[in-house]
Amino acid sequence: MPLLADYSLSATFSGVDVVLQAQGLNVAGDASPLGIPEHIEIVNGVAKLTVRETDIPTYGERRS
Numbered sequence: 018m019p020l021l022a023d024y025s026l027s028a029t030f031s032g033v034d035v036v037l038q039a040q041g042l043n044v045a046g047d048a049s050p051l052g053i054p055e056h057i058e059i060v061n062g063v064a065k066l067t068v069r070e071t072d073i074p075t076y077g078e079r080r081s
Contacts, residue, residue, distance in 0.1 A: 043075060
């Protein structure tokens with residue numbers, strides 16, 4: 018898969034042109050600068066995405 022964008026993630030998703038989708042939520046990085054707890058987070062400057070079988074669907078699918 019080609020790299021479409023390269024964002025430096027130091028502490029938050031604020032100011033990054035992305036949409037975070039998990040647990041039935043669809044929010045912009047500016048609206049949820051710390052991500053979606055336990056699903057989309059920044060750990061040591063790297064985005065950590067977690068998907069579980071028990072997650073609430075977002076647009077009909079499990080996403081993180």
